Amino acid sequence: MVLADKQRAASPIPWPILGNLPEIGANPPGYDTYLKWRQEYGPIFTYWLGEKPTVAIAEYSLMNETIVKDGDSYADRDFFNEWLYLIRGPDGLATMGGETWKEHRKFFMQVMRNLGVGRNVLEEKIEAEFTAVCANIDRMVESGDGEDVDIGPEFDVCVGSMINSLLFGYSFNGARSDEFTHLRAILNDYMTLVGKPSSQFLMTFPHLVKDLPYFSGIFKTFKLFIAKTYKFFDQQIEKHKSMAQKEVHEESTHMDYVSAFMQEMKLRDGQDCFDMPTLYSHLLDFWIAGQETTTNTLNWGVIHLLYNPDVQTKLHAELDSVIQTNRFIHLADRPRLPYATAVVNEIQRIANVLPQNLARCNTKDVVVNGHFLPKGTSIMPLMSCVLYDEKIFPESRKFKPERFLTADEKSKRVCVGESLAKTEIFLILINLFHQYKLSMPIQAPPPSMQQNFGLSVVPLPYKCQIKRRTFQQ
Incomplete structure (x- = not known):
């Protein structure tokens, strides 16, 4: 099954509270799950870390057009920020x-x-x-x-x-x-x-x-x-x-x-x-x-x-x-x-060695592969899928x-x-x-x-x- 709306890229159905963490954890370290989702939903898709939606970019050409060529628009970080602040x-x-x-x-x-x-x-x-x-x-x-x-x-x-x-x-x-x-x-x-x-x-x-x-x-x-x-x-x-x-x-x-x-x-x-x-x-x-x-x-x-x-x-x-x-x-x-x-x-x-890269956060509204991503969207470049x-x-x-x-x-x-x-x-x-x-x-x-x-x-x-x-x- 697929979840989709006008803004968010297609997504596997998340579990309540847990999101898609069970699927990632069931097949460590996660490569095969990400590759499966890319095959099913395309080079850009949404998966849920708990109740938080994260937009994955899982194709090199898209990474190059976004993260590389337009780096300033994706310069902010969004990687367990609340957690890291609590412990360090x-x-x-x-x-x-x-x-x-x-x-x-x-x-x-x-x-x-x-x-x-x-x-x-x-x-x-x-x-x-x-x-x-x-x-x-x-x-x-x-x-x-x-x-x-x-x-x-x-x-x-x-x-x-x-x-x-x-x-x-x-x-x-x-x-x-x-x-x-x-x-x-x-x-x-x-x-x-x-x-x-x-x-x-x-x-x-x-x-x-x-x-x-x-x-x-x-x-x-x-x-x-x-x-x-x-x-x-x-x-x-x-x-x-x-x-x-x-x-x-x-x-x-x-x-x-x-x-x-x-x-x-x-x-x-x-x-x-x-x-x-x-x-x-x-x-x-x-x-x-x-x-x-x-x-x-x-x-x-x-x-x-x-x-x-x-x-x-x-x-x-x-x-x-x-x-x-x-x-x-x-x-x-x-x-x-x-x-x-x-x-x-x-x-x-x-x-x-990095199944997931550090998640980024877009600093302004962007459109990626036809999907509108409002400012502040959590974006995960999955280099592991490219490799x-x-x-x-x-x-x-x-x-x-x-x-x-x-x-x-x-x-x-x-x-x-x-x-x-x-x-x-x-x-x-x-x-x-x-x-x-x-x-x-x-x-x-x-x-x-x-x-x-x-x-x-x-x-x-x-x-x-x-x-x-x-x-x-």
Whole structure:
């Protein structure tokens, strides 16, 4: 059955109060449900998150015409805003809208450039973190006497150190590793709870159910996670305040995001949402978004290459031919590594770690594919549908890096949407497979392909065999 009116796009029949959440939750992580709705109702349809209608845009051409080419009309966010305010306070970058979002995004991008993002400085940081990862892997391999190895935690520390160095100015190597283990455990518990249907219901209707007996316990658990995370932020910010008091020159080059934000907060006298509560929300957004999506993609990359050893063999052949030695591979090498680039693109496509993107809210009345959407409509660009679109990616559930190559296998095909080859993922994954050969575990069960429900698609823990590759001198 279909619901439709003059304004709203066609919709599957929602359940009372629950909306279409049961259908999404019954088939995690939700891709197949969204694709089914797109086939039945077209590239734009309405589905209900509880009692809230959300208009989905599930086709690349429509996303390009709306979100990309007319971005200002869809710049506001509408993603569990009430819920996030209850558990953490003011909006972070992920949920800000309007001129405030533009101002903070501009500031964030400038600080990231100053810290080396987009330049060789970032590559040097990644190389340092990757070197530490290799040292840990080598110790595990040497001490394990052929036993299966769990490299997931190594990805966690590597990515976490990169995030922490940008935010607070230091990594988690050496004596600080326990500090990361504690913080990561908190975030793991938080994301596990987010993925549960009961939590999704609470996040959708916080004003109705947060004080009810069952849901009040979940709500208190969420608040506890945030309090523990903010305690870590408290410690770092207090250190920065102490350091700032010792600075002789106020306008020095900022070494991390917190220093830069605190300086900007002082210059603006706390105006334009440059204040402490907003800083805490920013830090939480950066940690959750940066850590989860990157580490999940890295782990899915390893799992898919374990199941496709022929791809790993071809990847090794290209790396041996082009790089030849065991040196660190840089972004400058990427134009000469079309197959490696295609492998990373395909990993990010098939991993598809975000079943739903962050919902947007149109800032003015718009017409999309013949449907009138009044100002303030909740709009969900479903990039997950595009990444599994059979018209764009035939046999979309199969791992085929060649789909990102032209016929001569020398030129990388441009992917739809944003570039899939993010700096960290390319450098970490390709250097990992340059230094090591990974294969299926001997004693542990094969890695599971189960995709767990949540804001980001998480693979189950897995193990594999790892062997150092040798290079001719």
